[in-house]
Amino acid sequence: MSATITVDVTSAVPPYEQIRVQVASLIAAGALPAGTQLPTVRDLAADLGVAVGTVVRAYRELEASGRVVSRRRTGTVVAPGATRGDAAVHAAVAALVAAARRGGVPDEDVLTLVRGALLGGPGA
Numbered sequence: 001m002s003a004t005i006t007v008d009v010t011s012a013v014p015p016y017e018q019i020r021v022q023v024a025s026l027i028a029a030g031a032l033p034a035g036t037q038l039p040t041v042r043d044l045a046a047d048l049g050v051a052v053g054t055v056v057r058a059y060r061e062l063e064a065s066g067r068v069v070s071r072r073r074t075g076t077v078v079a080p081g082a083t084r085g086d087a088a089v090h091a092a093v094a095a096l097v098a099a100a101r102r103g104g105v106p107d108e109d110v111l112t113l114v115r116g117a118l119l120g121g122p123g124a
Contacts, residue, residue, distance in 0.1 A: 004031075007048045015050050019058035027067050027082050030090060034083065038068065038076040 005022045007015045026032045038044070041059060045052045059076055062068040070076040100110045 005044070005048065007050055015048075016054045016057040016061070019044075019048070019050075019055060020061050023058065023062055024065070024067055027078055029093070030083055032078050034078050034080045036078045038078070040075060 004026065005019060007018050009015070011018065013021075023032070023038070032038075038059070039047070041052055041055045045055045048055070059068065059070060063070050063076075066079055067082045068076050069079045096110065096114075100107075
């Protein structure tokens with residue numbers, strides 16, 4: 001999993017928040033289904049080059065939002081029911097991403113378009 005998670009130390013967004021958002025996004029997209037074991041705090045911190053406390057905070061916030069469950073001995077796993085939304089929404093998102101990639105639209109521009117639509121832009 002850590003290969004798909006990155007931390008930009010030059011970003012104004014704190015590293016724990018970058019980790020939290022990326023893990024939550026992977027869960028929402030179904031890339032991390034319920035029951036998937038997340039890397040240990042120490043392993044992910046080492047992979048990303050951040051302090052252990054940074055990953056602990058990200059995992060705690062993910063747990064508080066109901067996306068993961070942490071237990072001694074078993075580690076942190078994606079919680080049952082953590083993937084939200086129905087199949088039609090997931091299919092529409094996948095189609096949007098595929099169309100954007102075919103069209104060469106940068107990921108950040110796709111996110112900006114979606115945020116605009118959520119805020120009530122044209123067609124919303």
